[in-house]
Amino acid sequence: MELTLNHCLTARPIKVALVGECMIEMRGEPGAAITQTFGGDTLNTAVYLARLNPRGAIAVDYVTAVGSDAFSAAMRRSWLDEGIGDAHVRVIEDALPGLYFIQTDPHGERRFLYWRGEAAARRMFEGPEAEAMLDALADYDYVYLSGISLAILLPQGRERLIQALHRARRAxxxxxxxxxxxxxLWPDSETARQAYRELLPLTDLALVTWEDDALLFGYRDTDALFKAYAEAGVREVALKRGAASCLIQCPTGRLEVPAQTVAHVVDTTAAGDSFSAAYLASRLRGGDPEQAARWGHCLAAQVVQHRGALIPQTAMPNMGASSLPSVAQA
Structure with missing residues:
Protein backbone atom coordinates (compact mmCIF):
# COMPACT_ATOMS: atom_id res chain seq x y z
CA MET A 1 0.00 0.00 0.00
CA GLU A 2 1.55 3.28 -1.11
CA LEU A 3 1.57 6.02 1.49
CA THR A 4 1.00 9.03 -0.75
CA LEU A 5 -2.58 9.18 -1.97
CA ASN A 6 -3.01 9.23 -5.74
CA HIS A 7 -5.86 11.73 -5.65
CA CYS A 8 -3.96 14.35 -3.65
CA LEU A 9 -4.00 16.78 -6.57
CA THR A 10 -7.61 16.20 -7.60
CA ALA A 11 -10.66 18.27 -6.71
CA ARG A 12 -11.70 16.10 -3.76
CA PRO A 13 -9.83 16.95 -0.56
CA ILE A 14 -7.98 14.22 1.31
CA LYS A 15 -10.00 13.57 4.46
CA VAL A 16 -7.99 13.17 7.67
CA ALA A 17 -9.46 12.42 11.10
CA LEU A 18 -7.30 13.00 14.17
CA VAL A 19 -8.43 11.13 17.28
CA GLY A 20 -7.51 12.31 20.74
CA GLU A 21 -8.02 14.77 23.55
CA CYS A 22 -7.94 18.54 23.66
CA MET A 23 -7.38 20.02 27.12
CA ILE A 24 -7.41 23.39 28.78
CA GLU A 25 -3.78 24.56 28.70
CA MET A 26 -2.50 26.89 31.41
CA ARG A 27 0.99 28.31 31.83
CA GLY A 28 2.75 30.66 34.18
CA GLU A 29 4.12 30.53 37.71
CA PRO A 30 2.14 29.32 40.73
CA GLY A 31 0.67 32.27 42.59
CA ALA A 32 1.16 34.59 39.61
CA ALA A 33 -0.79 35.49 36.48
CA ILE A 34 -1.82 32.53 34.32
CA THR A 35 -2.25 32.38 30.54
CA GLN A 36 -5.00 30.04 29.36
CA THR A 37 -5.40 28.42 25.95
CA PHE A 38 -6.07 24.92 24.57
CA GLY A 39 -3.79 22.06 23.54
CA GLY A 40 -3.11 18.35 23.40
CA ASP A 41 -0.79 16.26 21.24
CA THR A 42 -3.21 15.26 18.46
CA LEU A 43 -4.97 18.63 18.60
CA ASN A 44 -1.62 20.38 18.11
CA THR A 45 -0.97 18.15 15.11
CA ALA A 46 -4.45 18.87 13.73
CA VAL A 47 -3.89 22.63 13.94
CA TYR A 48 -0.53 22.54 12.20
CA LEU A 49 -1.83 20.12 9.56
CA ALA A 50 -4.73 22.49 8.83
CA ARG A 51 -2.34 25.44 8.58
CA LEU A 52 -0.16 23.60 6.06
CA ASN A 53 -3.12 23.30 3.74
CA PRO A 54 -3.34 26.62 1.90
CA ARG A 55 -5.28 25.34 -1.11
CA GLY A 56 -7.78 23.20 0.78
CA ALA A 57 -6.29 19.92 -0.48
CA ILE A 58 -6.71 18.33 2.97
CA ALA A 59 -9.90 18.30 5.05
CA VAL A 60 -8.96 18.03 8.73
CA ASP A 61 -11.47 16.81 11.35
CA TYR A 62 -10.97 16.28 15.08
CA VAL A 63 -12.61 13.28 16.76
CA THR A 64 -13.05 13.52 20.51
CA ALA A 65 -15.56 14.12 23.31
CA VAL A 66 -16.14 17.33 25.25
CA GLY A 67 -18.58 18.62 27.84
CA SER A 68 -21.42 21.09 27.50
CA ASP A 69 -19.56 23.80 29.43
CA ALA A 70 -18.19 27.15 28.27
CA PHE A 71 -14.60 25.88 27.98
CA SER A 72 -15.73 23.04 25.70
CA ALA A 73 -17.66 25.48 23.53
CA ALA A 74 -14.63 27.77 23.31
CA MET A 75 -12.45 24.81 22.33
CA ARG A 76 -14.70 23.96 19.43
CA ARG A 77 -14.79 27.56 18.25
CA SER A 78 -11.00 27.65 18.29
CA TRP A 79 -10.84 24.51 16.14
CA LEU A 80 -13.28 25.91 13.62
CA ASP A 81 -11.25 29.13 13.50
CA GLU A 82 -8.23 27.01 12.51
CA GLY A 83 -10.18 25.25 9.76
CA ILE A 84 -10.68 22.01 11.72
CA GLY A 85 -14.04 20.26 11.43
CA ASP A 86 -15.94 19.06 14.51
CA ALA A 87 -18.68 16.94 12.94
CA HIS A 88 -17.60 13.91 14.97
CA VAL A 89 -17.17 15.56 18.35
CA ARG A 90 -19.33 13.96 21.02
CA VAL A 91 -20.85 16.08 23.78
CA ILE A 92 -21.12 14.35 27.18
CA GLU A 93 -23.34 16.45 29.40
CA ASP A 94 -21.95 15.43 32.79
CA ALA A 95 -18.26 15.70 31.86
CA LEU A 96 -15.64 18.44 31.54
CA PRO A 97 -12.41 18.80 29.54
CA GLY A 98 -9.10 17.80 31.05
CA LEU A 99 -6.65 20.47 32.16
CA TYR A 100 -2.86 20.74 32.25
CA PHE A 101 -0.37 23.29 33.50
CA ILE A 102 3.00 23.85 31.78
CA GLN A 103 6.16 25.01 33.51
CA THR A 104 9.38 25.47 31.53
CA ASP A 105 12.97 25.61 32.76
CA PRO A 106 15.63 28.07 31.49
CA HIS A 107 16.53 25.64 28.67
CA GLY A 108 12.96 25.44 27.36
CA GLU A 109 12.31 21.93 28.69
CA ARG A 110 8.82 21.59 30.02
CA ARG A 111 7.10 19.99 32.97
CA PHE A 112 3.41 19.15 32.87
CA LEU A 113 0.90 18.92 35.70
CA TYR A 114 -2.35 17.18 34.67
CA TRP A 115 -5.96 17.10 35.84
CA ARG A 116 -7.64 14.70 33.40
CA GLY A 117 -8.92 11.63 35.29
CA GLU A 118 -12.60 12.44 34.66
CA ALA A 119 -12.17 14.15 31.29
CA ALA A 120 -14.91 13.72 28.69
CA ALA A 121 -12.43 12.40 26.11
CA ARG A 122 -11.83 9.27 28.20
CA ARG A 123 -15.42 8.24 27.48
CA MET A 124 -15.63 9.17 23.80
CA PHE A 125 -16.02 5.56 22.63
CA GLU A 126 -18.18 4.29 25.49
CA GLY A 127 -21.83 3.27 25.07
CA PRO A 128 -24.10 3.01 22.03
CA GLU A 129 -23.71 6.74 21.32
CA ALA A 130 -20.15 6.03 20.13
CA GLU A 131 -21.14 3.72 17.27
CA ALA A 132 -21.63 6.51 14.73
CA MET A 133 -18.24 8.04 15.59
CA LEU A 134 -16.48 4.70 15.24
CA ASP A 135 -18.20 3.83 11.97
CA ALA A 136 -17.35 7.27 10.56
CA LEU A 137 -13.62 6.51 10.70
CA ALA A 138 -14.03 4.37 7.56
CA ASP A 139 -15.12 7.48 5.66
CA TYR A 140 -11.66 9.04 5.98
CA ASP A 141 -8.60 8.58 3.81
CA TYR A 142 -6.38 8.79 6.89
CA VAL A 143 -6.88 8.35 10.62
CA TYR A 144 -4.16 9.81 12.86
CA LEU A 145 -3.81 8.92 16.53
CA SER A 146 -1.15 8.70 19.19
CA GLY A 147 -0.10 6.65 22.18
CA ILE A 148 -1.84 9.26 24.30
CA SER A 149 -5.05 8.74 22.30
CA LEU A 150 -4.90 5.07 23.31
CA ALA A 151 -3.85 5.74 26.90
CA ILE A 152 -6.67 8.08 27.88
CA LEU A 153 -9.43 5.69 26.79
CA LEU A 154 -11.14 3.30 29.12
CA PRO A 155 -10.29 -0.34 28.22
CA GLN A 156 -13.56 -1.04 26.42
CA GLY A 157 -13.32 2.16 24.42
CA ARG A 158 -9.75 1.34 23.42
CA GLU A 159 -10.78 -2.08 22.18
CA ARG A 160 -13.70 -0.61 20.23
CA LEU A 161 -11.35 1.88 18.58
CA ILE A 162 -8.94 -0.88 17.52
CA GLN A 163 -11.80 -2.89 16.03
CA ALA A 164 -13.12 0.20 14.21
CA LEU A 165 -9.66 0.77 12.73
CA HIS A 166 -9.65 -2.82 11.47
CA ARG A 167 -12.94 -2.13 9.68
CA ALA A 168 -11.77 1.22 8.37
CA ARG A 169 -8.55 -0.17 7.02
CA ARG A 170 -10.43 -2.90 5.16
CA ALA A 171 -12.42 -0.07 3.56
CA LEU A 185 -1.34 7.50 31.74
CA TRP A 186 -1.17 3.69 31.73
CA PRO A 187 -1.92 1.28 34.60
CA ASP A 188 1.34 -0.54 33.79
CA SER A 189 3.83 -0.84 30.94
CA GLU A 190 2.58 -4.24 29.77
CA THR A 191 -0.90 -2.84 29.13
CA ALA A 192 0.69 -0.13 27.00
CA ARG A 193 2.87 -2.60 25.11
CA GLN A 194 -0.14 -4.79 24.34
CA ALA A 195 -2.14 -1.83 23.01
CA TYR A 196 0.76 -0.76 20.79
CA ARG A 197 1.20 -4.32 19.51
CA GLU A 198 -2.47 -4.39 18.52
CA LEU A 199 -2.24 -1.07 16.69
CA LEU A 200 1.09 -1.38 14.86
CA PRO A 201 -0.09 -4.03 12.35
CA LEU A 202 -2.77 -1.51 11.31
CA THR A 203 -0.26 1.32 10.92
CA ASP A 204 0.91 2.60 7.53
CA LEU A 205 3.00 5.52 8.83
CA ALA A 206 4.65 5.53 12.26
CA LEU A 207 6.03 8.78 13.66
CA VAL A 208 8.21 7.57 16.50
CA THR A 209 10.06 9.37 19.28
CA TRP A 210 13.16 7.30 20.04
CA GLU A 211 13.20 7.88 23.80
CA ASP A 212 9.57 6.81 24.17
CA ASP A 213 9.94 3.48 22.38
CA ALA A 214 13.30 2.76 23.99
CA LEU A 215 11.61 3.19 27.38
CA LEU A 216 8.52 1.15 26.54
CA PHE A 217 10.08 -1.70 24.56
CA GLY A 218 13.70 -1.58 25.73
CA TYR A 219 15.22 -1.34 22.24
CA ARG A 220 19.01 -1.34 22.49
CA ASP A 221 19.47 0.71 19.30
CA THR A 222 17.62 2.11 16.30
CA ASP A 223 18.25 -1.02 14.23
CA ALA A 224 16.29 -3.06 16.76
CA LEU A 225 13.42 -0.58 16.60
CA PHE A 226 13.29 -0.56 12.81
CA LYS A 227 13.40 -4.38 12.75
CA ALA A 228 10.45 -4.60 15.14
CA TYR A 229 8.35 -2.14 13.12
CA ALA A 230 9.14 -3.96 9.87
CA GLU A 231 8.09 -7.26 11.45
CA ALA A 232 4.82 -5.62 12.52
CA GLY A 233 4.20 -4.63 8.88
CA VAL A 234 4.71 -0.85 9.19
CA ARG A 235 5.94 0.30 5.78
CA GLU A 236 7.17 3.78 6.72
CA VAL A 237 8.76 4.85 9.99
CA ALA A 238 10.05 8.35 10.76
CA LEU A 239 12.18 8.21 13.91
CA LYS A 240 12.30 11.55 15.72
CA ARG A 241 15.36 12.20 17.88
CA GLY A 242 14.90 15.75 19.15
CA ALA A 243 17.70 18.05 18.01
CA ALA A 244 19.46 15.14 16.30
CA SER A 245 18.75 13.92 12.77
CA CYS A 246 15.57 12.09 11.83
CA LEU A 247 15.99 8.50 10.62
CA ILE A 248 13.50 7.14 8.10
CA GLN A 249 12.80 3.56 7.09
CA CYS A 250 10.60 3.13 4.00
CA PRO A 251 10.31 0.71 1.06
CA THR A 252 13.14 2.45 -0.80
CA GLY A 253 15.60 2.09 2.09
CA ARG A 254 16.80 4.24 4.96
CA LEU A 255 17.42 7.97 5.03
CA GLU A 256 18.94 10.34 7.55
CA VAL A 257 17.73 13.93 7.51
CA PRO A 258 19.65 16.44 9.66
CA ALA A 259 17.71 18.68 12.03
CA GLN A 260 17.85 22.46 11.85
CA THR A 261 20.02 24.23 14.40
CA VAL A 262 18.13 26.48 16.84
CA ALA A 263 20.30 28.98 18.72
CA HIS A 264 17.82 29.67 21.52
CA VAL A 265 15.16 27.15 22.49
CA VAL A 266 12.31 28.81 24.38
CA ASP A 267 9.83 25.96 24.83
CA THR A 268 9.88 22.42 23.41
CA THR A 269 6.12 21.94 23.83
CA ALA A 270 4.61 20.47 20.63
CA ALA A 271 7.96 20.07 18.88
CA GLY A 272 7.18 16.44 18.07
CA ASP A 273 3.53 17.16 17.32
CA SER A 274 4.44 19.86 14.80
CA PHE A 275 7.08 17.63 13.19
CA SER A 276 4.44 14.94 12.71
CA ALA A 277 1.97 17.43 11.22
CA ALA A 278 4.48 18.77 8.71
CA TYR A 279 5.70 15.30 7.79
CA LEU A 280 2.18 14.08 7.14
CA ALA A 281 1.21 17.25 5.27
CA SER A 282 4.16 16.86 2.93
CA ARG A 283 3.43 13.20 2.26
CA LEU A 284 -0.26 13.83 1.61
CA ARG A 285 0.62 16.64 -0.79
CA GLY A 286 2.90 14.36 -2.80
CA GLY A 287 6.26 14.88 -1.10
CA ASP A 288 8.67 12.01 -0.58
CA PRO A 289 9.97 10.98 2.89
CA GLU A 290 13.08 13.15 2.51
CA GLN A 291 11.07 16.30 1.86
CA ALA A 292 8.58 15.34 4.57
CA ALA A 293 11.32 15.14 7.19
CA ARG A 294 12.72 18.50 6.06
CA TRP A 295 9.27 20.00 6.51
CA GLY A 296 9.06 18.40 9.94
CA HIS A 297 12.39 19.81 11.07
CA CYS A 298 11.58 23.25 9.64
CA LEU A 299 8.28 23.59 11.49
CA ALA A 300 9.56 22.09 14.76
CA ALA A 301 12.54 24.47 14.73
CA GLN A 302 10.13 27.40 14.56
CA VAL A 303 7.76 26.02 17.20
CA VAL A 304 10.48 25.62 19.87
CA GLN A 305 11.30 29.32 19.57
CA HIS A 306 7.87 30.30 20.94
CA ARG A 307 6.04 29.67 24.17
CA GLY A 308 3.10 27.31 24.14
CA ALA A 309 2.01 24.50 21.87
CA LEU A 310 0.63 26.67 19.06
CA ILE A 311 2.69 29.46 17.55
CA PRO A 312 1.01 32.51 15.96
CA GLN A 313 -0.16 32.10 12.38
CA THR A 314 2.26 34.87 11.42
CA ALA A 315 5.20 32.81 12.73
CA MET A 316 4.52 29.82 10.46
CA PRO A 317 7.60 29.16 8.29
CA ASN A 318 7.78 29.07 4.51
CA MET A 319 7.98 25.33 3.92
CA GLY A 320 9.31 25.81 0.41
CA ALA A 321 12.45 27.60 1.61
CA SER A 322 15.50 26.51 -0.35
CA SER A 323 17.71 26.80 2.74
CA LEU A 324 16.30 23.65 4.34
CA PRO A 325 18.99 21.09 5.24
CA SER A 326 19.99 18.48 2.71
CA VAL A 327 19.44 14.75 3.13
CA ALA A 328 22.09 12.06 3.49
CA GLN A 329 21.73 8.33 2.89
CA ALA A 330 21.91 6.37 6.14
Missing part, protein backbone atom coordinates in the same frame (compact mmCIF):
# COMPACT_ATOMS: atom_id res chain seq x y z
CA UNK A 172 -9.20 1.62 2.39
CA UNK A 173 -8.46 4.01 5.25
CA UNK A 174 -4.81 4.39 6.18
CA UNK A 175 -3.48 4.88 9.69
CA UNK A 176 -0.76 7.19 10.99
CA UNK A 177 0.46 6.61 14.56
CA UNK A 178 2.65 8.80 16.79
CA UNK A 179 3.95 6.63 19.64
CA UNK A 180 3.91 9.37 22.35
CA UNK A 181 4.31 7.05 25.34
CA UNK A 182 3.44 8.62 28.71
CA UNK A 183 3.89 6.04 31.50
CA UNK A 184 1.70 7.87 34.02
Missing amino acids: GTRVAFDNNYRPH
Whole structure:
Protein backbone atom coordinates (compact mmCIF):
# COMPACT_ATOMS: atom_id res chain seq x y z
CA MET A 1 0.00 0.00 0.00
CA GLU A 2 1.55 3.28 -1.11
CA LEU A 3 1.57 6.02 1.49
CA THR A 4 1.00 9.03 -0.75
CA LEU A 5 -2.58 9.18 -1.97
CA ASN A 6 -3.01 9.23 -5.74
CA HIS A 7 -5.86 11.73 -5.65
CA CYS A 8 -3.96 14.35 -3.65
CA LEU A 9 -4.00 16.78 -6.57
CA THR A 10 -7.61 16.20 -7.60
CA ALA A 11 -10.66 18.27 -6.71
CA ARG A 12 -11.70 16.10 -3.76
CA PRO A 13 -9.83 16.95 -0.56
CA ILE A 14 -7.98 14.22 1.31
CA LYS A 15 -10.00 13.57 4.46
CA VAL A 16 -7.99 13.17 7.67
CA ALA A 17 -9.46 12.42 11.10
CA LEU A 18 -7.30 13.00 14.17
CA VAL A 19 -8.43 11.13 17.28
CA GLY A 20 -7.51 12.31 20.74
CA GLU A 21 -8.02 14.77 23.55
CA CYS A 22 -7.94 18.54 23.66
CA MET A 23 -7.38 20.02 27.12
CA ILE A 24 -7.41 23.39 28.78
CA GLU A 25 -3.78 24.56 28.70
CA MET A 26 -2.50 26.89 31.41
CA ARG A 27 0.99 28.31 31.83
CA GLY A 28 2.75 30.66 34.18
CA GLU A 29 4.12 30.53 37.71
CA PRO A 30 2.14 29.32 40.73
CA GLY A 31 0.67 32.27 42.59
CA ALA A 32 1.16 34.59 39.61
CA ALA A 33 -0.79 35.49 36.48
CA ILE A 34 -1.82 32.53 34.32
CA THR A 35 -2.25 32.38 30.54
CA GLN A 36 -5.00 30.04 29.36
CA THR A 37 -5.40 28.42 25.95
CA PHE A 38 -6.07 24.92 24.57
CA GLY A 39 -3.79 22.06 23.54
CA GLY A 40 -3.11 18.35 23.40
CA ASP A 41 -0.79 16.26 21.24
CA THR A 42 -3.21 15.26 18.46
CA LEU A 43 -4.97 18.63 18.60
CA ASN A 44 -1.62 20.38 18.11
CA THR A 45 -0.97 18.15 15.11
CA ALA A 46 -4.45 18.87 13.73
CA VAL A 47 -3.89 22.63 13.94
CA TYR A 48 -0.53 22.54 12.20
CA LEU A 49 -1.83 20.12 9.56
CA ALA A 50 -4.73 22.49 8.83
CA ARG A 51 -2.34 25.44 8.58
CA LEU A 52 -0.16 23.60 6.06
CA ASN A 53 -3.12 23.30 3.74
CA PRO A 54 -3.34 26.62 1.90
CA ARG A 55 -5.28 25.34 -1.11
CA GLY A 56 -7.78 23.20 0.78
CA ALA A 57 -6.29 19.92 -0.48
CA ILE A 58 -6.71 18.33 2.97
CA ALA A 59 -9.90 18.30 5.05
CA VAL A 60 -8.96 18.03 8.73
CA ASP A 61 -11.47 16.81 11.35
CA TYR A 62 -10.97 16.28 15.08
CA VAL A 63 -12.61 13.28 16.76
CA THR A 64 -13.05 13.52 20.51
CA ALA A 65 -15.56 14.12 23.31
CA VAL A 66 -16.14 17.33 25.25
CA GLY A 67 -18.58 18.62 27.84
CA SER A 68 -21.42 21.09 27.50
CA ASP A 69 -19.56 23.80 29.43
CA ALA A 70 -18.19 27.15 28.27
CA PHE A 71 -14.60 25.88 27.98
CA SER A 72 -15.73 23.04 25.70
CA ALA A 73 -17.66 25.48 23.53
CA ALA A 74 -14.63 27.77 23.31
CA MET A 75 -12.45 24.81 22.33
CA ARG A 76 -14.70 23.96 19.43
CA ARG A 77 -14.79 27.56 18.25
CA SER A 78 -11.00 27.65 18.29
CA TRP A 79 -10.84 24.51 16.14
CA LEU A 80 -13.28 25.91 13.62
CA ASP A 81 -11.25 29.13 13.50
CA GLU A 82 -8.23 27.01 12.51
CA GLY A 83 -10.18 25.25 9.76
CA ILE A 84 -10.68 22.01 11.72
CA GLY A 85 -14.04 20.26 11.43
CA ASP A 86 -15.94 19.06 14.51
CA ALA A 87 -18.68 16.94 12.94
CA HIS A 88 -17.60 13.91 14.97
CA VAL A 89 -17.17 15.56 18.35
CA ARG A 90 -19.33 13.96 21.02
CA VAL A 91 -20.85 16.08 23.78
CA ILE A 92 -21.12 14.35 27.18
CA GLU A 93 -23.34 16.45 29.40
CA ASP A 94 -21.95 15.43 32.79
CA ALA A 95 -18.26 15.70 31.86
CA LEU A 96 -15.64 18.44 31.54
CA PRO A 97 -12.41 18.80 29.54
CA GLY A 98 -9.10 17.80 31.05
CA LEU A 99 -6.65 20.47 32.16
CA TYR A 100 -2.86 20.74 32.25
CA PHE A 101 -0.37 23.29 33.50
CA ILE A 102 3.00 23.85 31.78
CA GLN A 103 6.16 25.01 33.51
CA THR A 104 9.38 25.47 31.53
CA ASP A 105 12.97 25.61 32.76
CA PRO A 106 15.63 28.07 31.49
CA HIS A 107 16.53 25.64 28.67
CA GLY A 108 12.96 25.44 27.36
CA GLU A 109 12.31 21.93 28.69
CA ARG A 110 8.82 21.59 30.02
CA ARG A 111 7.10 19.99 32.97
CA PHE A 112 3.41 19.15 32.87
CA LEU A 113 0.90 18.92 35.70
CA TYR A 114 -2.35 17.18 34.67
CA TRP A 115 -5.96 17.10 35.84
CA ARG A 116 -7.64 14.70 33.40
CA GLY A 117 -8.92 11.63 35.29
CA GLU A 118 -12.60 12.44 34.66
CA ALA A 119 -12.17 14.15 31.29
CA ALA A 120 -14.91 13.72 28.69
CA ALA A 121 -12.43 12.40 26.11
CA ARG A 122 -11.83 9.27 28.20
CA ARG A 123 -15.42 8.24 27.48
CA MET A 124 -15.63 9.17 23.80
CA PHE A 125 -16.02 5.56 22.63
CA GLU A 126 -18.18 4.29 25.49
CA GLY A 127 -21.83 3.27 25.07
CA PRO A 128 -24.10 3.01 22.03
CA GLU A 129 -23.71 6.74 21.32
CA ALA A 130 -20.15 6.03 20.13
CA GLU A 131 -21.14 3.72 17.27
CA ALA A 132 -21.63 6.51 14.73
CA MET A 133 -18.24 8.04 15.59
CA LEU A 134 -16.48 4.70 15.24
CA ASP A 135 -18.20 3.83 11.97
CA ALA A 136 -17.35 7.27 10.56
CA LEU A 137 -13.62 6.51 10.70
CA ALA A 138 -14.03 4.37 7.56
CA ASP A 139 -15.12 7.48 5.66
CA TYR A 140 -11.66 9.04 5.98
CA ASP A 141 -8.60 8.58 3.81
CA TYR A 142 -6.38 8.79 6.89
CA VAL A 143 -6.88 8.35 10.62
CA TYR A 144 -4.16 9.81 12.86
CA LEU A 145 -3.81 8.92 16.53
CA SER A 146 -1.15 8.70 19.19
CA GLY A 147 -0.10 6.65 22.18
CA ILE A 148 -1.84 9.26 24.30
CA SER A 149 -5.05 8.74 22.30
CA LEU A 150 -4.90 5.07 23.31
CA ALA A 151 -3.85 5.74 26.90
CA ILE A 152 -6.67 8.08 27.88
CA LEU A 153 -9.43 5.69 26.79
CA LEU A 154 -11.14 3.30 29.12
CA PRO A 155 -10.29 -0.34 28.22
CA GLN A 156 -13.56 -1.04 26.42
CA GLY A 157 -13.32 2.16 24.42
CA ARG A 158 -9.75 1.34 23.42
CA GLU A 159 -10.78 -2.08 22.18
CA ARG A 160 -13.70 -0.61 20.23
CA LEU A 161 -11.35 1.88 18.58
CA ILE A 162 -8.94 -0.88 17.52
CA GLN A 163 -11.80 -2.89 16.03
CA ALA A 164 -13.12 0.20 14.21
CA LEU A 165 -9.66 0.77 12.73
CA HIS A 166 -9.65 -2.82 11.47
CA ARG A 167 -12.94 -2.13 9.68
CA ALA A 168 -11.77 1.22 8.37
CA ARG A 169 -8.55 -0.17 7.02
CA ARG A 170 -10.43 -2.90 5.16
CA ALA A 171 -12.42 -0.07 3.56
CA GLY A 172 -9.20 1.62 2.39
CA THR A 173 -8.46 4.01 5.25
CA ARG A 174 -4.81 4.39 6.18
CA VAL A 175 -3.48 4.88 9.69
CA ALA A 176 -0.76 7.19 10.99
CA PHE A 177 0.46 6.61 14.56
CA ASP A 178 2.65 8.80 16.79
CA ASN A 179 3.95 6.63 19.64
CA ASN A 180 3.91 9.37 22.35
CA TYR A 181 4.31 7.05 25.34
CA ARG A 182 3.44 8.62 28.71
CA PRO A 183 3.89 6.04 31.50
CA HIS A 184 1.70 7.87 34.02
CA LEU A 185 -1.34 7.50 31.74
CA TRP A 186 -1.17 3.69 31.73
CA PRO A 187 -1.92 1.28 34.60
CA ASP A 188 1.34 -0.54 33.79
CA SER A 189 3.83 -0.84 30.94
CA GLU A 190 2.58 -4.24 29.77
CA THR A 191 -0.90 -2.84 29.13
CA ALA A 192 0.69 -0.13 27.00
CA ARG A 193 2.87 -2.60 25.11
CA GLN A 194 -0.14 -4.79 24.34
CA ALA A 195 -2.14 -1.83 23.01
CA TYR A 196 0.76 -0.76 20.79
CA ARG A 197 1.20 -4.32 19.51
CA GLU A 198 -2.47 -4.39 18.52
CA LEU A 199 -2.24 -1.07 16.69
CA LEU A 200 1.09 -1.38 14.86
CA PRO A 201 -0.09 -4.03 12.35
CA LEU A 202 -2.77 -1.51 11.31
CA THR A 203 -0.26 1.32 10.92
CA ASP A 204 0.91 2.60 7.53
CA LEU A 205 3.00 5.52 8.83
CA ALA A 206 4.65 5.53 12.26
CA LEU A 207 6.03 8.78 13.66
CA VAL A 208 8.21 7.57 16.50
CA THR A 209 10.06 9.37 19.28
CA TRP A 210 13.16 7.30 20.04
CA GLU A 211 13.20 7.88 23.80
CA ASP A 212 9.57 6.81 24.17
CA ASP A 213 9.94 3.48 22.38
CA ALA A 214 13.30 2.76 23.99
CA LEU A 215 11.61 3.19 27.38
CA LEU A 216 8.52 1.15 26.54
CA PHE A 217 10.08 -1.70 24.56
CA GLY A 218 13.70 -1.58 25.73
CA TYR A 219 15.22 -1.34 22.24
CA ARG A 220 19.01 -1.34 22.49
CA ASP A 221 19.47 0.71 19.30
CA THR A 222 17.62 2.11 16.30
CA ASP A 223 18.25 -1.02 14.23
CA ALA A 224 16.29 -3.06 16.76
CA LEU A 225 13.42 -0.58 16.60
CA PHE A 226 13.29 -0.56 12.81
CA LYS A 227 13.40 -4.38 12.75
CA ALA A 228 10.45 -4.60 15.14
CA TYR A 229 8.35 -2.14 13.12
CA ALA A 230 9.14 -3.96 9.87
CA GLU A 231 8.09 -7.26 11.45
CA ALA A 232 4.82 -5.62 12.52
CA GLY A 233 4.20 -4.63 8.88
CA VAL A 234 4.71 -0.85 9.19
CA ARG A 235 5.94 0.30 5.78
CA GLU A 236 7.17 3.78 6.72
CA VAL A 237 8.76 4.85 9.99
CA ALA A 238 10.05 8.35 10.76
CA LEU A 239 12.18 8.21 13.91
CA LYS A 240 12.30 11.55 15.72
CA ARG A 241 15.36 12.20 17.88
CA GLY A 242 14.90 15.75 19.15
CA ALA A 243 17.70 18.05 18.01
CA ALA A 244 19.46 15.14 16.30
CA SER A 245 18.75 13.92 12.77
CA CYS A 246 15.57 12.09 11.83
CA LEU A 247 15.99 8.50 10.62
CA ILE A 248 13.50 7.14 8.10
CA GLN A 249 12.80 3.56 7.09
CA CYS A 250 10.60 3.13 4.00
CA PRO A 251 10.31 0.71 1.06
CA THR A 252 13.14 2.45 -0.80
CA GLY A 253 15.60 2.09 2.09
CA ARG A 254 16.80 4.24 4.96
CA LEU A 255 17.42 7.97 5.03
CA GLU A 256 18.94 10.34 7.55
CA VAL A 257 17.73 13.93 7.51
CA PRO A 258 19.65 16.44 9.66
CA ALA A 259 17.71 18.68 12.03
CA GLN A 260 17.85 22.46 11.85
CA THR A 261 20.02 24.23 14.40
CA VAL A 262 18.13 26.48 16.84
CA ALA A 263 20.30 28.98 18.72
CA HIS A 264 17.82 29.67 21.52
CA VAL A 265 15.16 27.15 22.49
CA VAL A 266 12.31 28.81 24.38
CA ASP A 267 9.83 25.96 24.83
CA THR A 268 9.88 22.42 23.41
CA THR A 269 6.12 21.94 23.83
CA ALA A 270 4.61 20.47 20.63
CA ALA A 271 7.96 20.07 18.88
CA GLY A 272 7.18 16.44 18.07
CA ASP A 273 3.53 17.16 17.32
CA SER A 274 4.44 19.86 14.80
CA PHE A 275 7.08 17.63 13.19
CA SER A 276 4.44 14.94 12.71
CA ALA A 277 1.97 17.43 11.22
CA ALA A 278 4.48 18.77 8.71
CA TYR A 279 5.70 15.30 7.79
CA LEU A 280 2.18 14.08 7.14
CA ALA A 281 1.21 17.25 5.27
CA SER A 282 4.16 16.86 2.93
CA ARG A 283 3.43 13.20 2.26
CA LEU A 284 -0.26 13.83 1.61
CA ARG A 285 0.62 16.64 -0.79
CA GLY A 286 2.90 14.36 -2.80
CA GLY A 287 6.26 14.88 -1.10
CA ASP A 288 8.67 12.01 -0.58
CA PRO A 289 9.97 10.98 2.89
CA GLU A 290 13.08 13.15 2.51
CA GLN A 291 11.07 16.30 1.86
CA ALA A 292 8.58 15.34 4.57
CA ALA A 293 11.32 15.14 7.19
CA ARG A 294 12.72 18.50 6.06
CA TRP A 295 9.27 20.00 6.51
CA GLY A 296 9.06 18.40 9.94
CA HIS A 297 12.39 19.81 11.07
CA CYS A 298 11.58 23.25 9.64
CA LEU A 299 8.28 23.59 11.49
CA ALA A 300 9.56 22.09 14.76
CA ALA A 301 12.54 24.47 14.73
CA GLN A 302 10.13 27.40 14.56
CA VAL A 303 7.76 26.02 17.20
CA VAL A 304 10.48 25.62 19.87
CA GLN A 305 11.30 29.32 19.57
CA HIS A 306 7.87 30.30 20.94
CA ARG A 307 6.04 29.67 24.17
CA GLY A 308 3.10 27.31 24.14
CA ALA A 309 2.01 24.50 21.87
CA LEU A 310 0.63 26.67 19.06
CA ILE A 311 2.69 29.46 17.55
CA PRO A 312 1.01 32.51 15.96
CA GLN A 313 -0.16 32.10 12.38
CA THR A 314 2.26 34.87 11.42
CA ALA A 315 5.20 32.81 12.73
CA MET A 316 4.52 29.82 10.46
CA PRO A 317 7.60 29.16 8.29
CA ASN A 318 7.78 29.07 4.51
CA MET A 319 7.98 25.33 3.92
CA GLY A 320 9.31 25.81 0.41
CA ALA A 321 12.45 27.60 1.61
CA SER A 322 15.50 26.51 -0.35
CA SER A 323 17.71 26.80 2.74
CA LEU A 324 16.30 23.65 4.34
CA PRO A 325 18.99 21.09 5.24
CA SER A 326 19.99 18.48 2.71
CA VAL A 327 19.44 14.75 3.13
CA ALA A 328 22.09 12.06 3.49
CA GLN A 329 21.73 8.33 2.89
CA ALA A 330 21.91 6.37 6.14
